[in-house]
Structure formats: C-alpha cells, structure tokens
Amino acid sequence: MTAASAEGRSDEARRGAGGGAGAGRRALVVGAGLAGCLLAVYLARDGWKVALRERRGDPRQAGAGGGRSINLAISARGLQALRRAGLEEAVLAEGVRMPGRMIHPVSGGTFFTPYSADPTRAINSVSRGGLNRLLLDAAEREPLVEVRFDRRAIDCDLARGRVEFESPGGTREHEEADLVVATDGAYSAIRGAMQRSERFDYSQEYLGHGYKELHVPPVAAGSGPHAPWAMDPAALHIWPRGGSMMIALPNRDGSFTCTLFWPWEGPASFAEVATAPQAREHFRRVYPDAVPLMPTLEEDFERNPVGALVTVRCRPWTRGGRVALLGDAAHAIVPFYGQGANASFEDCEALLDALRAHPEVPAALAAYESARKENADAIAALALRNFIEMRDLAGRRSHRLRKWIEHLLARLMPDSFEPLYDRVSFGTRPYAEALATARRHDRGFLVAGWVGAAALAVLLLVGAAWILREAVGGAAPTTPEEPTTTEPAP
C-alpha cells in the first residue's frame, strides 16, 4: 500500500509497512515534538493514515526556539525505539558519547566517575532541536504522514475523537480520527479536555528550582587537550553545590550547552542572583573554573529566561476509547535522570505493540496504559531522586564509595547485581522494576552500613580493652594472678 523508501529501516519496520495493523485507519497525532514524530513514523509504517499537527511553525525553517533547551541524554531505551524506525545510527551520528560524569568541586580540579562498570556503556548528548528536525524529516518521508504546522489544539471532543485547532490567524478547524494521540507536551490541551471530564485524577507539582541555559563555545584548535572542546567532551560535567548545581553537555560542534539549576527563592537563587553583574560575581565564587570558559556569561544570563520544572501525573491516560496521552502529555518529569525523551520513545513502542496486539482501538489503548502507567510513575520518582544525588551527593566521598562498591559488585557478580544507573540507562527492563530494585539496594546499603559501623564499634571496643589490659597488666597484676603474690601467712 505504501511506496515508502526502505532507506535506513530495520527489518521490523519494513515488516510493518504496506498493510500492517493500521491499514486504512486514520490517526491524528497532536504535537510534532520528539514523541509525536517517532509515533507518526511507526503508525504510517503499520498502514495508518497519519495526520501530524504542530502548534509551532516548522522548526527547520524558522530556526528552533533557543535558550530553553536542556540537551538530551539518549540512552538504551531511546536507542532501541529509534532502531525500530531505522533511525538509531543517524541519531548516534549527531550525538556525543558520555561514558561518565566529570565532577567540578568548588575547590578546583575535577574527577571522573564512570556511569557503569562496563566502560563500553555511555549515554549520548544530543541537541533537542537537532533530534526534532531529524525526526520531522523521517516523518515527512513517510507517504502516509501529512504534517501541518501552526495548528494549535485548543479542545477535544473525547467521545468522538474530534480535535479543535486554531491557527495563528484565529481561524478554527476540526479534525477527527479513529485514533487520537496527544503528544502535545507537559501543558497538553488534550489533557486539559480530559481534566474537565469526570473523575480524572491529575497533579502538577513544581520543583522549587528553575533552570537557565548558558553556553560554553568551542575553543581554537591547539588551545587545549580537548580542542575544539574547552573541556573533556567524553563526560557530562557537573558542578554540584548542595542546594543547587550547574551541568554541561557536549555538542558535536565543540560547544557545551550548560544548564543552571538554582532555587527560585532564598540563598543563591534566581531571585538573589538576578542581574548580570551579580551573576558574574556569583560565578567567580561558586563556579570559578567555568568562568574563563564562558565569555558570554553575562549576556546569556540576562537574555535567557528561567524555566520551571514540573512533574505531571494523571490517570486515566485514555478517554472515550480513541483518545490517548503519550510522552510529557501523560507524564512530564524533571530532567535529572535524562530519561524524559527515552521514556516517551518507550511509550511509542508500547502503543505500537498494543495496536498490533489488539484489533480494536479501545482495547489497544487500555493495554497501552496498563503497560506504561506504573513505569511512568517510577521514572518520575527516580528523576526527582536523582536531583538530590546530583546536586548534594555527587561531590561527596560517601557517594563515590557507594559507586565504587556498586561497580565492584557488578564486576564480581554481573549476573545478579546491576546498579540502578545501569538498569535505567543501559537496560530496557521496566522502570518500575528498576525502582523496586533500587529500594532494595538502598535497604541493603543501609543495613551494610549499620553492620559495618557495629563491627567497627566492636573492633574498637576490643582494641581498647586489649590496650587497657596491656597498660593495666604492666602496672598491676590482674586478679587471677594475685594468689601467687598473696602467700599464706606462715
């Protein structure tokens, strides 16, 4: 049915093409971000006639809206999903491998902590804009995908699968489909319509920290060991500062995209450090080694906005038997595990699998939700937890000791011990399983810590007793030996 080019496709993707599960049915994908584009490719190759709609203009023409994008860290889950669309190699070619973290203490110097005991494992720094353009190109190459920009979803009739769109000129139009997937992000309009329907559980919870993008440009060739990069590009750089932090992810052009995570209010917050001179002074004290690498620090700090970080949870993800939420629209998470895009790509796989397994859309959507909901909750919890680790612990000895023990255990018993980071970033078993294992390991480390402390205490006591005995024994004999000195009266 489709005459799609087979260029760069995996076997599975080819198998789906030309008369798959979707044959003849219409899908409306609302939002041409990362997940929307990948899903459109998946569905089209399964025979769905896909209308992909985006509220913004075409990012390939207008230039992506900069200044608010944290670089992505694409890892095993994302790569697996991209592979199904034959896009893994193309994405990896645009990324920079990061096999570990480079920690920058305030006192100067740096140290490297690998992400895994297996040195071949790395996450991949990819620019969000670049990946979005690549995925849009892939979606437009599909003959069954029709992409239209400047169409903002404003409402949805959930029972009919009918979405109302508004164009920048204010004209309104409706579109209907057998399957409507909302990939319109953390502030989803389709989810808004669900929220107005009965018995929709929903929460949005903002972090007390905001973020701001900064920039480290490339350096001249020969001006350092990593040129054109100003720092080692084979790492995610972290400046952990307790209540706040900065990170930097490498780009292929030799630059780094930096992100500040600071509290909105209070000490060392965006409220306190608000102007360019204040920022310069603050950086001089708190991020001294970064200052020489950031020639446009003051301009960037003044120009770039402070973004908010939100966790969104809701239930159900599907309504009316034909409308479903996917990606950030269903489960926006904070960025600290680098899993937002990876989780959304996994959603696409789960929805594709469910649509193949269940001929009726309502049953497929129910199966999709039940496969993904607990995993979305798990990665949301893991992402919040990793923020504490990154800003508070990454610079501490106890953290490095735990990492070292984890990697040792992973090397000694690779079949039975896999550290949390490996499970999340280098494995593809469900997030919920990784979270459950992490909680078990936490208890293990806690018990081991207490047992270790108790053993140390016993050892110290025994040692002290021995020293005391030696000391006392030298000065005055002990009781059992007394009779030999107290001789019977004659």
Add this chain to the structure above:
Amino acid sequence: MTAASAEGRSDEARRGAGGGAGAGRRALVVGAGLAGCLLAVYLARDGWKVALRERRGDPRQAGAGGGRSINLAISARGLQALRRAGLEEAVLAEGVRMPGRMIHPVSGGTFFTPYSADPTRAINSVSRGGLNRLLLDAAEREPLVEVRFDRRAIDCDLARGRVEFESPGGTREHEEADLVVATDGAYSAIRGAMQRSERFDYSQEYLGHGYKELHVPPVAAGSGPHAPWAMDPAALHIWPRGGSMMIALPNRDGSFTCTLFWPWEGPASFAEVATAPQAREHFRRVYPDAVPLMPTLEEDFERNPVGALVTVRCRPWTRGGRVALLGDAAHAIVPFYGQGANASFEDCEALLDALRAHPEVPAALAAYESARKENADAIAALALRNFIEMRDLAGRRSHRLRKWIEHLLARLMPDSFEPLYDRVSFGTRPYAEALATARRHDRGFLVAGWVGAAALAVLLLVGAAWILREAVGGAAPTTPEEPTTTEPAP
C-alpha cells in the same frame, strides 16, 4: 456609611459596620454559594463595596437543583463563623441536632454511639439549599452588597483582578476589583486561570466511590415513636457495609436525606447495581431495615445521578496580589467528616481577620493563605480517613471499644484528653493540631493494644502453667512427694 439594619447582628458585626477596614474599596466575590454569601456579609459590614456574582439562577426563585446534595453537618467552627454575622440562631432554628451516630447492622437492630462524652454536644443537620437561601437573604440585606445571578466566570486576568463573565445568552462582560475572591467551588474557573499561570501546584484526586441521594419521607402522626420521623431524628444514621455505606440525616419536616456511598466499579457498585429492580433486590439483602421506610426507592434510584467525590489541593491560593481562592475552590474535600462548609466558613473568618490586620490587600492575602493552607490539608486528610472509619469500622466491636475508652479518658481527664472527633467538630483549635494529636493517639492506642495483648498472653501462659501443674499434681504426685508413696521394701 452603611444604613444596614442591625437585626440579628452580634456586637462584633456591628462594630465592623459603617467604615471598617474595607472602607471605599471594591471586592468581587465570584460564587454565591455558602462561603461566598457569608464572605459578602463580612466584607460589606467592614465597609467593602461587594459585587457578589453567581453562575446559576437565583435559587430562591428557581428552586434549588435537588438530587445531588448531601445534607450538611454544621458544627462548632461553622457556628462560630455564623455568629460573627449574627446568623447562628437563624441557622440552628432550621437544623436538627444530632448528638451521635445510630448504627444499623445488616443483621437488624440499631445501636447509638454518642459523638462526645459530653451529652450536650451535637452536630446540626441542615439542608444545603435552605442554608444557601438564608445566607443569600442575609447578603442581600446588606446595602453594600450587589448580587447578580446568571453570571458565569470563565477567565481571570490575575494581575489586574479582572474577571470575565458569560451570561446564558452568551454575552461577555468584565468586572474588576481591588480584591477578587473565588468562591466558585471545586471546579473553580478562577483556579483554572491560576493553573495556567506558572508554577501552580495542583492536584485533583477522585475517590473510587460515588454518591447518590435517596429519600425517607415523614410518617403519619402516631405511626411510630419518633413520628413524623420514621427513625430517631436525634442521630446521624449509618449503615456501614465494609466497602460501602448508606447514611441518613434528618430534616425538620420529618424526612431524612439519605446518601449511598458505593464504589463506581466492582462488587456492590453503581456499575453492578444499576437499575431500579437491581436496587430493590440489593436493598432487600443489604439494607433490609431501610426498605420499608423508602416508598420511592426505585424512582429515586433511577432519577438521581451518581455524583463524584474529589479532593482538590493547590498552592498558592493567591495570585497577582488581589485574587484569592476560598472554600472548595481552594480545597475541595470529601464529605465524611461533615467539615466542608465548616472549613469554608473558617476561611471567611481568616480572610476577614487578615484584611483587618493588613491594610494592603497583597499582605492580607498572604497572611490568609499562610493561616489556612496547612489546616485545609489536615481536614482533607481527616475527611478521607473518616470514610474508612465510617464504612469499615463503625459497626465493629473494636471501634466501639476505642470510642468507649476515649470517652472514659475524656471524662477522667477532661483537661488533657480530648478525642479527635471533639477537637474537629466541637472545638475551634486548628485542624492541623487536631490531626497531629490524632496521630499521637493512634500510636498510643497501638502501643496500648500491644501491651495489652502481651499482658494477656503472659496471663494465659501463667494460667496454663498453673492449670497444668494442678492437673499433673492431681493425677500423679510431683517428685518431692514421691518418697511418701514409694515405701522402702520391707
């Protein structure tokens, strides 16, 4: 400044009138439900020029929309707030005193549990519609209050304190004020506008149970010990059935307003028991003593809708320095502690106090929120907790034992022990304090339970040993006595 009649006013209310904290300023109160009306009275008597707006028609003309209203249980907090507006006596005159619960086990018979060790303490069954009409009359008597109906708030410019209203004909108008208070309920449109602003924490969480209103009509004079009531009117009647329950609250006309609380899905749910014949059969088995009292059971069951029960939490409650949420708009709770209206009336008091203490509205709103937020969270938690108690425990011996012990302790040491129910319903100390104390008492009862169980176990062991010893002693003499029977061989 105002020529308001002093009829039925307390001293404090009179003191506020004619040039108080609000003198010359304009307030817009969005929603003429219970809290909106009381607040309008408060503000007008303090000199505010109050615009009170309501999306529905005038309930005194149209007749209140029936079939979805659980009766209210007005208790100490609500009465105190009404007293400040001189309305306590009028409300009490419309209510029916309920000093305790009447439990109806499935096996037949009933038993009464008083709410307090102090028999003079009672909560008051009041119809929502009747109370709303009474409060509307009170608001309209204030010369500084202008009430308009059929004006539905659809949006709000938070920075300007400018609300957009729509009338049933579709015309739209804007109104602005120095102070805008959203009393537009659990599905507040003003809160919707806040939710679209940055960094607004919000959650709505539905109970797995819905509710449906039923009716017990008055009986003929002389037809029973409580005529015209079909049951004792001096109690809140409960049919606890584990996973579900029915309650009935008396009205002054001799009728009872009954409410079913059943799961939406599963056994004994609204999904399973859906038709009038199914309801009749279910009632015959599960609420047998109620069936003869409900001649219109089948009609009521078919006609009345199933309502949803939601807990709404959000933060902040105020935005832009002049807009605040109050009552259900800020903190919708489930009805199982009978505290929804009481808590909203307390909000009105807190806002009035804050506006008197702080001449600037933004400072007053901040003070109001900080006085109320943790208490709203506490009563939300207490209300959810009381649902479990009412449906699962009210019929159990362990629950009656605990109530008995609590009331005994309250009688023995009235100064140091006050049971939770008394703190919430008969006291006016903050809800958060009541919740903290309840958690302490829970731990106390748990420890006492274990200590009691251990003591019992020891007693049983000692007893068993004694019995064994006696038994063995009776059948065969113990060793020391043996020599007396085993005589030396001759």
